[in-house]
Amino acid sequence: MISTLGQSLVLASLFFSAVGSAAAFQAGRNGSESGYKLARTFAYLFAGSIVMANFVMVYALVTHDFSVGYVAEVGSKSTPLYFTIVSLWASLNGSILFWGGILGLYTGGFLLSMGNNHREYMPWTLHVQLGIAVFFTLLIATIADPFAAVANPLPDGPGPNPLLQNHWLMAIHPPTLYLGYVGMVGPYSMICGALLAGRVEAGWMRPIRNWMLIPWSWLSLGIVLGGWWSYAVLGWGGAWAWDPVENASFHPWLTGTAFLHSAMVLERRGRMRDWTLILGMTTFLLTLVGTFMTRSGVFNSVHSFTQSDIGPVFLYFIGFILVYSVLLLAFRSGALDEASKENQRNLGTQAPTLTHGASLLSREAAILAQNAVFAIFTFLVLQGTLWPLVLEAAQDRRVSVGEPYFDRVALPLGILLVFLMGVGPALPWGRMRTEDALPRFMGPVIGGGVLAGVVALAGYHGPYSLLAMFVIGFAATANMGELITPIRARMEAKKEGVAGATQAVLTRTRRRFGGHVAHYGVLLAVFSLAMTKGYRTETEFSVSPGDVSEFNGYTLRYVGSEEVQEEHRRSMLATFDVHSGDRSIGLLSPRMNYYSSMREPVFSPDVYSNPMGDLYLSLIELSGDQAVYRVIYQPYQMWMWWSGPVIMFGTLIAIWPARRRRRGGELPANPEQASA
Amino acid sequence: MIWLMVAALAAGPADDPGAGLIAGLPPGPAPSAEEVVPRTHAIAVTLRCPVCQGLSVADSTSPAAVAFQRRIQELVALGYTDQQIRDYFIDRYGEWILLDPNMNGLNAVLYLLPGILLGLGAVWVGATVAQWRKEPSDALLPSEVGAADMDDYERRLLKELDE
The missing domain is CATH 1.10.8.640 (Cytochrome C biogenesis protein)
Known part of the structure; x- marks a missing residue:
């Protein structure tokens, strides 16, 4: 019954997306108003039915309807309700359904926000977006069907993957990442829309950049939450191990970040057009590659590849999107050239004259260099991730590429990027004489020196960390300047107070302001990373009850162990009474969680956090009275977790819809009118 | 096993x-x-x-x-x-x-490519900026068509920062 309902909804969304995509294509070709309206209606119907299908699945999970294939796979009556709901994305078929649901939400939100604007781009955009929806609904309807009926349902199921139930973060981290991954369909189809329409104006780049910012910020948050989960659950005391699945989420983040910057150059200066479009398209492709890497099982074992139904199909789709994108760029970028020449002719003398040309010391040159570094970074991480597969295929030689290699690659590139994060904001767009440009670096250089000095005085004075602290301070100061300069300029120009000027700047230059806030989020993460990578200390102790261990200024007294039985797991706890000097910190209880469906226990650490650093306890062995445990000190770890919310906050400022203001003036308010 | x-x-x-x-x-x-x-x-x-x-x-x-x-x-x-x-x-x-692969055979690619790519990137940036420098100062950029999105204040600010 539920199976049939779910399957019908999936088939309906397949139908709506297919017909909608075709109608949008037709509307793009003949510019018919009714055709576009029809396509939009189908898009809303697609969104509605695929989101409904997700709710039907949640209903089946919550009511433990084991006649539904996916519920039989991941459901269990002993799983707490919260984890039952989130097991929607606990396994392959459910997560693809969830993927479709998020695509539905994005499609609906996108259409609502666009209203009746951008009419020449919208049909083409919708055509591509719904076309991608066809592929995913087809997957859900066929080889990844989560609603498949079970002939003889059992009274209970095995429950979701224990790692999912081990921590609340695991419930939040995957949907956050999905919101990042799936949302990249938006900018991709908008770029295809521009190419198919044969034009790309600044007025269209702006919404593209916004629709990139939304998934990009989710992706940032998802990556940080994933790191936090790994830190809080896996017991090794780290957030990032350069695991293939982690790298999979990092690739689109790198290209997406590059895109957000080059899109600014394109929008304001009309440069780097094709490169920007390629970056946007690549970002979507990399999310597909990431989904494939995570979901096909290629990386757990190279040989499970052939056993997975979805892997090869996904690979074909990636190939198709790649070919489609390359052909579109090859055949349509000429049309973009034509359109912009025509625009210039139409505008003629009405065009404002700003100074163009750009020197090496200019914001666009800094962004260009940053883009180059991001592209190289992406390529090297992707190459390192795929290298074991390549080498096994080519020479039947099995190798690993892991943390030491990636760290060595990431360190210089990361330092370069943070440095450029200060150079760009310190410089204006366009042309500038070197002797005028150099004084702008005074403040940032001092800021960098101060931070490096302070950290060195605190006892952290390795050469790499000093360099890292210098560039972080450099970038932080440069970005601060960019926040303050406009406020000061406004105070002088309009004779306003600090509060009034700040508010005016915030409401009028939201995008700029949000961008600088997001920079601070990234700086927090880099700072924490540099400190934890450089100054993590750890040691192991073997203790009996009553034993006291000394570590890094802390004293840890082993109280004893106990066993705790919960509905879905059995845990062994070892409890420690922890003091810092004379001050009591309380009890910390690292544990081993045993789940019936897993042979090995999950080692859950216990952590005492404060802004200066984390004390991290992890059990290694518990036998009789004896406990072997590892204790780690991670300086400034907590700051890493704050980077995600700060990036989100910056993004929110940047995309917050501006009040609509009617402006007079010589320029056409709607860019499309200019060329009509 | x-x-x-x-x-x-x-x-x-x-x-x-x-x-x-x-x-x-x-x-x-x-x-x-x-x-x-x-x-x-x-x-x-x-x-x-x-x-x-x-x-x-x-x-x-x-x-x-x-x-x-x-x-x-x-x-x-x-x-x-x-x-x-x-x-x-x-x-x-x-x-x-080994998590850090030995540099032998094809693995050499892992160790040589970063340097090569950085070199190519520097050339790309250099060549592009050289081209930008040559552009006349009063050329009309395609982006100006949509520049209406920038408000007066922002434009003035940009000019201020340019000077």
Whole structure:
């Protein structure tokens, strides 16, 4: 019954997306108003039915309807309700359904926000977006069907993957990442829309950049939450191990970040057009590659590849999107050239004259260099991730590429990027004489020196960390300047107070302001990373009850162990009474969680956090009275977790819809009118 | 299978570690006690925990990784060099056990490409900026068509910053 309902909804969304995509294509070709309206209606119907299908699945999970294939796979009556709901994305078929649901939400939100604007781009955009929806609904309807009926349902199921139930973060981290991954369909189809329409104006780049910012910020948050989960659950005391699945989420983040910057150059200066479009398209492709890497099982074992139904199909789709994108760029970028020449002719003398040309010391040159570094970074991480597969295929030689290699690659590139994060904001767009440009670096250089000095005085004075602290301070100061300069300029120009000027700047230059806030989020993460990578200390102790261990200024007294039985797991706890000097910190209880469906226990650490650093306890062995445990000190770890919310906050400022203001003036308010 | 190997490794004869297991003899005297722990850690960081996903022996808390660590510590204390110890593990598990791949054969690509790409990137940036410099100052850029989106204040600010 539920199976049939779910399957019908999936088939309906397949139908709506297919017909909608075709109608949008037709509307793009003949510019018919009714055709576009029809396509939009189908898009809303697609969104509605695929989101409904997700709710039907949640209903089946919550009511433990084991006649539904996916519920039989991941459901269990002993799983707490919260984890039952989130097991929607606990396994392959459910997560693809969830993927479709998020695509539905994005499609609906996108259409609502666009209203009746951008009419020449919208049909083409919708055509591509719904076309991608066809592929995913087809997957859900066929080889990844989560609603498949079970002939003889059992009274209970095995429950979701224990790692999912081990921590609340695991419930939040995957949907956050999905919101990042799936949302990249938006900018991709908008770029295809521009190419198919044969034009790309600044007025269209702006919404593209916004629709990139939304998934990009989710992706940032998802990556940080994933790191936090790994830190809080896996017991090794780290957030990032350069695991293939982690790298999979990092690739689109790198290209997406590059895109957000080059899109600014394109929008304001009309440069780097094709490169920007390629970056946007690549970002979507990399999310597909990431989904494939995570979901096909290629990386757990190279040989499970052939056993997975979805892997090869996904690979074909990636190939198709790649070919489609390359052909579109090859055949349509000429049309973009034509359109912009025509625009210039139409505008003629009405065009404002700003100074163009750009020197090496200019914001666009800094962004260009940053883009180059991001592209190289992406390529090297992707190459390192795929290298074991390549080498096994080519020479039947099995190798690993892991943390030491990636760290060595990431360190210089990361330092370069943070440095450029200060150079760009310190410089204006366009042309500038070197002797005028150099004084702008005074403040940032001092800021960098101060931070490096302070950290060195605190006892952290390795050469790499000093360099890292210098560039972080450099970038932080440069970005601060960019926040303050406009406020000061406004105070002088309009004779306003600090509060009034700040508010005016915030409401009028939201995008700029949000961008600088997001920079601070990234700086927090880099700072924490540099400190934890450089100054993590750890040691192991073997203790009996009553034993006291000394570590890094802390004293840890082993109280004893106990066993705790919960509905879905059995845990062994070892409890420690922890003091810092004379001050009591309380009890910390690292544990081993045993789940019936897993042979090995999950080692859950216990952590005492404060802004200066984390004390991290992890059990290694518990036998009789004896406990072997590892204790780690991670300086400034907590700051890493704050980077995600700060990036989100910056993004929110940047995309917050501006009040609509009617402006007079010589320029056409709607860019499309200019060329009509 | 891997479990058997790990078990054998953990139970390895501590009194006779050299016999047929490791190439050569310790070249020098045993290191001082303070040296053993950091050296063990440095080696453990470069070896892959055989039962984990991409974690190093140093990071993982799994029994297999702990057994590896103890073995490394023993060998370090006996005076073997880092390379001898790594070779010992490669002998048993293949070069797959190295998280930091050796630079031999095709692996050289991993080590040469970063430099080559950085060089190419620098050339690309240089060439592009050189082209931008040549552009006349009053050329009309395609973006100006949509520049209406920039408000007056922002434009003035940009100008201010330009000056």
